[in-house]
Amino acid sequence: MQTRRSDAILERMTTLHPKIIDLTLGRVERLLAALGHPEARLPPVVHVAGTNGKGSTLAMIRAGLEGAGATCHAYTSPHLARFHERIRLAGRLIEEDALTAVLDRCLAANGPDPITFFEITTAAAFLAFAETPADWTLLEVGLGGRLDATNVVARPRLSVITPVDMDHEQYLGDTLGKIAGEKAGIIKRGVPVVVARQHPEAMAVIAAKAEAERAPLHAWGEQWVAEESGGRLIYQDERGLLDLPLPNLPGPHQIINAGTAVAALRVLGAGDAEAAVSRAEWPARMQRLKGRLAQMIHPAELWLDGGHNPAAGAALAATLRRLPPRPTHLVTGMLNTKDVAGFMRPLAAVADRLWAVSIPGEANTLPAAATAAHARAAGLSAAESPSVDEAVRAAVAAGAGRVLICGSLYLAGHVLRDFEE
Structure with a gap:
């Protein structure tokens, strides 16, 4: 950069x-x-x-x-x-x-x-x-x-x-x-x-x-x-x-x-x-990505959202319910200051699996292992991944037709900088 x-x-x-x-x-x-x-x-x-x-x-x-x-x-x-x-x-x-x-x-x-x-x-x-x-x-x-x-x-x-x-x-x-x-x-x-x-x-x-x-x-x-x-x-x-x-x-x-x-x-x-x-434009709010990461997993859909609290989790779940049915996997990284369980609970009913990542370069990131543990407690099948791109690839390999990267605006910023510019 x-x-x-x-x-x-x-x-x-x-x-x-x-x-x-x-x-x-x-x-x-x-x-x-x-x-x-x-x-x-x-x-x-x-x-x-x-x-x-x-x-x-x-x-x-x-x-x-x-x-x-x-x-x-x-x-x-x-x-x-x-x-x-x-x-x-x-x-x-x-x-x-x-x-x-x-x-x-x-x-x-x-x-x-x-x-x-x-x-x-x-x-x-x-x-x-x-x-x-x-x-x-x-x-x-x-x-x-x-x-x-x-x-x-x-x-x-x-x-x-x-x-x-x-x-x-x-x-x-x-x-x-x-x-x-x-x-x-x-x-x-x-x-x-x-x-x-x-x-x-x-x-x-x-x-x-x-x-x-x-x-x-x-x-x-x-x-x-x-x-x-x-x-x-x-x-x-x-x-x-x-x-x-x-x-x-x-x-x-x-x-x-x-x-x-x-x-x-x-x-x-x-x-x-x-x-x-x-005509409004607002990135990382249920944004359909089109950059190189999205191109690599086509025809699977790749979405991005920066919501990070319980109300945002509920809004995401409601949005996913309105989309055409496709196997949906989450790639999630969150800060250690957030209500992680509250964010994930609404999503458990609409996502098939969660891939947990740490947010690159963020001192207050929740470790991927802890994010995965919260996801399992919320009722989601979860695994850890060392990076966003590996998590996205793993999700598609596991059968995802739609991948949503979510949990933090800092994670969203990393994705937009590294994969969309």
């Missing part, structure tokens, strides 16, 4: 704080002040939080706005193949020279002070956004919401909360209500908030926060609904009914993400709803 100067700068940025995650706003606020407050000079902001679906929903919002001729900055995380994916300037991935320039400026402004990698790179994104004309800025929360580095924007145009579920309990709390409280921390005084379908416990917390902030609430099941009917996406709110194509992003869970995106566009009074659901 080509070595970029930005890689060296980003590597240095990982050494500026002893922790990868240390939730607070003080450090990023200090750096943004030193940079002249670029967060106050952004084009109108749509801020998206949630446990699952926030990336897909943001991609659909962007597709809808761009489908109507608008230009959008977008900030997402983590990246898959290269860091540049996190920062999209007026519709295009940031170029190497522009990235190195804003990273250098952030390093110089920060000096020797401690700051996490996510905080300083978020400041770099804001700096790039503030200095490049666009119509909209779309921000995806990194972790949580209330203390996330993206939550320094004082008054976004719209807040969006996608489905909330259990994940990152060590940082956000051990109950759904506590986690929802962190996500609801992006709600600002008087700023409208669009909320996807939620568990009642999470919805109660979000609604209470919206009421306290006098933020107009646009919630699934109250102000809008979206469902699949007759092979179409039917969306309805107080303004009327839309009969739209099904989302081009596969999986039944994308119905609610598409509805959330359409609701956001309707509240903004901008964008093209049909473009939102039919």
